[in-house]
Amino acid sequence: MLSVQVNLRTIIKNVALIKKQLKAETKFCAVVKSNAYGLGLERISKILAPLVDCFAVAKIDEAITLRQLGIRQDILLLGVCTDIPTAVKHNIIITLENPQQAENMLKNNLHPRIHIAVNTGMNRFGISSVHKLRKTLQLLSQERIEGFYSHLAYESDQLSQVQTAIKHFKKLAHIGKQYFPHAILHTGCSGVLNYPPAHFDMIRIGKALYGGITGTQTALTVTSKIIALQKLKPGESVGYNGQFVAKQNTIIAVVRGGYADGIPPQFSNKVKVLVGKDLCPIIGRVCMDYFFIDVSKVRNPLTKAVTIISPHTGQTLLAVAQQANMITCNLLLGLSQSKIKSIS
Numbered sequence: 001m002l003s004v005q006v007n008l009r010t011i012i013k014n015v016a017l018i019k020k021q022l023k024a025e026t027k028f029c030a031v032v033k034s035n036a037y038g039l040g041l042e043r044i045s046k047i048l049a050p051l052v053d054c055f056a057v058a059k060i061d062e063a064i065t066l067r068q069l070g071i072r073q074d075i076l077l078l079g080v081c082t083d084i085p086t087a088v089k090h091n092i093i094i095t096l097e098n099p100q101q102a103e104n105m106l107k108n109n110l111h112p113r114i115h116i117a118v119n120t121g122m123n124r125f126g127i128s129s130v131h132k133l134r135k136t137l138q139l140l141s142q143e144r145i146e147g148f149y150s151h152l153a154y155e156s157d158q159l160s161q162v163q164t165a166i167k168h169f170k171k172l173a174h175i176g177k178q179y180f181p182h183a184i185l186h187t188g189c190s191g192v193l194n195y196p197p198a199h200f201d202m203i204r205i206g207k208a209l210y211g212g213i214t215g216t217q218t219a220l221t222v223t224s225k226i227i228a229l230q231k232l233k234p235g236e237s238v239g240y241n242g243q244f245v246a247k248q249n250t251i252i253a254v255v256r257g258g259y260a261d262g263i264p265p266q267f268s269n270k271v272k273v274l275v276g277k278d279l280c281p282i283i284g285r286v287c288m289d290y291f292f293i294d295v296s297k298v299r300n301p302l303t304k305a306v307t308i309i310s311p312h313t314g315q316t317l318l319a320v321a322q323q324a325n326m327i328t329c330n331l332l333l334g335l336s337q338s339k340i341k342s343i344s
Helices: 008-020 033-037 041-048 060-068 084-089 099-107 130-139 159-179 190-194 317-323 328-335
Strands: 003-007 027-031 054-057 074-080 093-096 113-117 144-151 184-188 202-205 220-232 250-256 272-275 278-283 290-294 305-309 340-343
Touching (some): 003 008, 008 041, 027 184, 041 060, 054 060, 060 074, 060 084, 084 093, 093 099, 113 130, 144 159, 159 184, 190 202, 220 328
Parallel strands (some): 003 340, 027 054, 113 144, 144 184, 184 202
Antiparallel strands (some): 003 220, 220 250, 220 305, 250 290, 272 305
């Protein structure tokens, strides 16, 4: 099994790094959905509570957990809420994304706090047209509409798409503010952190808290152990389907930890890890419980730790994800399958 350590102090540092990029009046919403990206909802939320203005989750039970922890900040439920009475009971802000939801809510005499989702190209949730927005706002003219938001489909390096999305959001948000002038505007997608025009009144931040984007620090260390060595002759293969074939005499190490523990198949024949201070390639296909590395150039490999992710060795979360052609969210969530402990 892998050892996965979460450095809470680094998460706190990342909050500070992010705030430096925001205007003083821009609020900070910490996205802690999916068990805080697999790293522990309760643990992460407790340290964030004194530092952020708002929390965002994807499920009502996550929001309730935050309230039970004593979280007093606003909690935004992203996506469709299927239990509005519970949201009202726990003072949770729900999302509305079409006029039909508004009609059903009023029909059932429910009056929650509301943010309205605007679709700017993600095409997952949100109102896209001026007509539907006006209809929704007219239905909800006496309700508590406290915000308008969007989730951007593109990162800041895809500037033209981001600019198009922001333009559409501004158009619909301007209409919304005519009805509810005190409503706040906010966007999400950690990649837009580096694009100030997308910040508005609040910005929602998720993977950046853990080092998932450029300019933030990796907040976890993932290590394992070598449990066996094998010698391959030229022409011999290792692992399923012979995806690696030795061209010369090769010493391979069998490392504990496979896709059942969060080492994804995408690591196969792509990612490099550290054995002591030596960089070694993963070879062959990642198995359920083990993976293989070439240690032909390593002295006494059995005595050395295997470092997969670390903030201080070049094996950052972002660098490893890029090697595997993955997004950092997927990597974080996969690693949550391993036993995680926090370090102060």
